[in-house]
Amino acid sequence: MSIYTLFNNLPALLVVVPLLLSPIATLIPSGRLAWVIALLGTGVSVIAAMLLCSVTASGIRITYFLGNWPPPWGIEFVVDGATSLTAMVMATLAFLATLFAGRALAAEIAAKDVGKAYAAWLLACGGLYGLVMTADAFNLFVFLEISALASVILIALGAGQDRRALIAAYNYLVIGAVGATFYVIGVGFIYAVTGSLNMADLAQRIPDVEAGSIIYVGFGFMVAGMLVKAAVFPVHIWLPAAYSYAPAAVSTLLAAIATKAAIYVLARIIFTVFGGVPEVTALALEWVVVPLSIAGIFLGTIMAIYERDLKKMLAFSSIAQIGYITLGMGIATGAGIAAGFIHIGNHALIKGGLFMAVGGIFLATGARVSVDSMAGIGRKMPVTAAAFLICGLSLIGLPLTAGFISKLYLVRALLDNDNLLIVGLVLASSALSVVYLWKIVEVMWVRSARVDAMEISERPALYIPLWLVAISNIWLGLDAGWLVGAAEAAAASLLGAGG
């Protein structure tokens, strides 16, 4: 077995290992051991994703036939620069979230459920990785459903703390199903006129299709479905409740990786599958993606400003941040798509870290974290609060943090296109994001703790994942060369595959 054989099996390993470990986790009575298995599963995925990255960095495009069935009959996985970067970001953050879950998840749910929770956890991860790796439009739907159903279970686990988690999970189930159905209807239309499901194959056949209106309809359904999954404004409504009533560890996992996979798929559909018909995609980009992104950036930020519950505030902020990513992709230049990919990575780090810190504070205080209950936390839990501050500064894009690099490249891409108005809007909303973030900072340090909060103390068990993320936020702010290069390569491979 040569080293190439191993590399050629990596795409499958990344997805299959978490999926296979999942049933094992359900059978294990000990929650601790189930966690170790989850660590193992996500850890193998990180290694696989890193190896894939190192292969694609040299410009190689890996194709992998599941079960050796060649397309267009079999399912194909394709790994290029864009795939490996997204997979790498997701796998790394999933691993860190798993590390965080070790203490956090066990503290929030009944002991007998922990094993099953990790089973759902691994299923969700495997499903999301599958979404990114697959090059088959229908197989993508399968992974979409796997990850969605597993996520519903994970969100519903929050019911032990707050019954509203059940409603949130139900909403997510229904709205997610609508999104997935839209997507599969779109695939049906396209299949009807092209007779193919393989993405590369579709990209070749679509420009030759005579019935142009069916292409429009199919494209519309596919994009609309994915916009729901990516929580782009105004079809984001499932997200705030889902993120805020799920257990802390689940919020971290979902906030860091769930919508990223959908955004990646959106980019794949627009730039690869329909790359040959720019008149179709330009319509969607100019009239749907860009305006909705800007609206989401503003309204997400404004809703975050008025929100008192911290997890919900972060969820609203996610909607704004998703807007930055889709805006970058929406302007459809190499620089814009690269800016989108940069922010996929940076936002995963930022939001992952913030949800971890809020989770830590929740575990210490034992109550839902609101702006008021953060009073004096800066002194009671200095280590956690400092990590929150670092990730928060990164969120608002202070120089020397990862968030600044995102902003820098997004604005640069916009200015390259002379989109002065959009630049103004983006930066105005970025300045507004200082308002909600700085409100928390002020409460944490400048206000003294409430009397009933005297016994709060640190949760050192959570330090390692939290600070790994916080330090990465600074590291990627200082030494962004790698991420920027990888994102530019990702943009090039997306555009190249289509053109």
Place this chain on the structure above:
Amino acid sequence: MTQVITPLMSSETGILIGLLAPLLVGLVTPLLAVRSLWRDAAGPLGAVVTFVAALHVAGAVLAGETPRLVLLEFADGLRFEFAVTPLGAVFGLVASGLWIAAGLFSVGYMRGNHEKHQTRFAAFYAVAVHAALAIAWSGNLLVLFVFYEILTFSTFPLVTHKESKAARDAGRLYMSILVGTSVVLLLPAVIYVWVKTGTLDFVPGGILAGYVAPEVVPWLLACFAFGTGKAALMPFHRWLPAAMVAPTPVSALLHAVAVVKAGVFTMLTVIVYVFGIDFLAESSGSDWLVWLASFTILASSFVAISKDDLKARLAYSTISQLSYIVLGAAIATSIAAQGAALHIVMHAAGKITLFFCAGAIYVRAHLTKISELDGQGREMPLVFIAFFLGALSIIGIPPLGGSWSKFYLMLGAMERDLVLVLAVLGLSSLLNIYYLLEPVQRAFFRPKTRQVEVTSQPLTVIPPVATAILSVLLFFFVDQIDALAKLVAG
């Protein structure tokens, strides 16, 4: 090239030491919290080290070098780099030199006032000085922007030091104006320059000529002028009076020297090394800024007259004086730029003296209003004499340093036939006389209206006396600094 003398340190090490010393002070201060003597000594000691380093760097610049220190590469040819321009050398000297006096004063003030959280205060104070030096010596616009933001964030805990509602409100205003303007206007301006020219380096003569159309210039300059909120150009000046809620050592070093001078330094740097004076003059892109700066000079003087609170009056006086520097940059001749660079030094020395005095009066007699100062001159003669000298320097009367910079600014205005600007400068001087000398006149020539117990706090009196003497010395021994200022405009 022959090596003349083996210097004590290379200019590269000079930059490194000058940047690391304040940062180190900031980092070790919390560790020394239990030993308050050592903790309080760390600031002034670090200041001396930094100043020596800054002198060394300035010497190298005067010898025609460009001291340079490349730390790392962000991405895409964007270097994290320090490279000292003549203007940067001047600002570095001002910030580090006055930190020595302010460090001593700060110890006297915080102890004499029994302030809380002295360790946190000392730590962030040093970090703010670090950021100011990094701005002074920054090698390109991106590095300058980076530390511009860090300076804002590191001074926030100092502004809200009292943790009262007033302090929190002031902190919010401070953050929203400074961060808001820099993110919405300054950052896009920086990236625009990057997109158009492909570089962000500071080059004598500027980098924009040939890349940016002349009709874009006023707009781009407006983004820089209003984006640099720290320059307190109207209408973005409100944060400065609000920041006066901070303890006086902060008002003295940071909000009369480091922070506000970082603002006008940015303006001057951008005009001289990014736009280029000649390009700006040809395109007439800065004409509007001449008039806005003139307006700010007069309007804030009138506001200052109406303020009875001593620190508030000084704050509005600062806003007025900052616009002198913006004006010098906007006139866009080499003499005016030289005057602007000199005014950074002269105003710093004068204004820090006035704030030291205000702080000394507060610590020793707990007086904050000008109307309360009647007859207090005999109780605190040294403090009021120092105040008098500082005020004279700001008004611009020989033999005090401030007369040089006003002289050059007027010459610059003459060169461009801006008679109205000359009138503004003259009228402003008259207003200065009125509102800066009123406290002195009340203290010495009015009968005492209230009995206050004046305590002895030598550490709050020595620094203002020292900086007042400095203001006098700057008149007689100006040639070295003048030589640096002359290099600014090339």
